[in-house]
Amino acid sequence: MESETYQQPYYDDKIQQYNDFSFNTSDISTTAETPLTPLTDKEAKEQEIIIYEFHFPVDLCGRLIGRQGVHVDYIRQMTQVDLVVRDDAVSFEKQVVALHGRRVDVEQAIELIAKRFPPDRYPQVAFKPINKKIVVRQRPPERVPVPQSVAQLYLPDGIPTEVLVTSVVSCNHIFVQQILHPSYAELARLDNSMSVFYHHTEMTPLLPRPIQSGVICAAPTQAGWFRALITVYNSNDDMAMIKFLDYGGYLYVHANSLRLLRQDFMIIPFQGVEVYLDNVVPADSKIA
Secondary structure, three states: OOHHHOOOHHHHHHHHHOHHHOOOOOEEOOOOOOOOOOOOHHHHHHHOEEEEEEEEEHHHHHHHHOHHHHHHHHHHHHHOOEEEEEEOOOOOOEEEEEEEEEHHHHHHHHHHHHHHOOOOOOOOOOOOEHHHOOEEOOOOOOOOOOOOOOOEOOOOOOOOOOEEEEEEEEOOEEEEEEOOOHHHHHHHHHHHHHHHHHOOHHHOOEOOOOOOOOOEEEEEEOOEEEEEEEEEEEOOOOEEEEEEOOOOOEEEEEHHHOEEOOHHHOOOOEOOEEEEOOOOOOOOOOOO
16 A cells, blocks of 8 residues: 555554555455556556455444444445454454455545544554455455465374264265364354355455365355365356365355355364264165
8 A cells, every 4th residue: 555645644654564554466356347548556556446354342343333333334425435343253352344445445444443543542453454365356366375274173093082963975974073172162153253254245255267176165055154165166057066164065056156265264173074984884775
């Protein structure tokens, strides 16, 4: 972001303090229409459509939103920016504020919020972007890489383990969760955060094309949004076979219903363990 766009000292200080506010273009959603007249680099950057997210203290969210949402409505009317407040995936003490609109309008929205929460009275309010992840609608999309820290859980070898069966593919092919694993307690909160975030599908980028097998994404069901793996993609009808990584099971879906998975939704290991049972056959099968 170019600091001369706004001259208010507070905002410029924040830009200098958080150099990562200069937008990262590694996360992209769609391509924009070609303008009729050439734009300068500065003008083109100001017109980019972005999603900017930052943490916000839970105890101040009421003041941010205003009675019956009056302050949020004011920001939307003044800036034409869509503002969404959602739960954070890992912390009960803060929430996530997402601003969606033109870069220049998002800057103005942050200015309005900063005026409502001056730093001398609210030093806990900052505008540092989450994971430096900014979605820009100006260039071809790229997949978000899966962090190496994210793991797939497996059953411990030779140790009795209490599990919950979450999906049955066949009599000898099931998915289970390890309900005593430390990360299991965070799954419900992750599910809720994903469902809240992806409910606003217009603010979430589609999967990049061409779609490839092995891509991890967010997939919708009637129960909400969940982490999934694309196992097969049929380009002829734009359909994909996906495997749900936390609850198991397979589903054949339209690829345009899938969304890029945010990196902060990769915080806990994939909970669904795929299990094949030996010497198990249907009751009516004849064993040779």
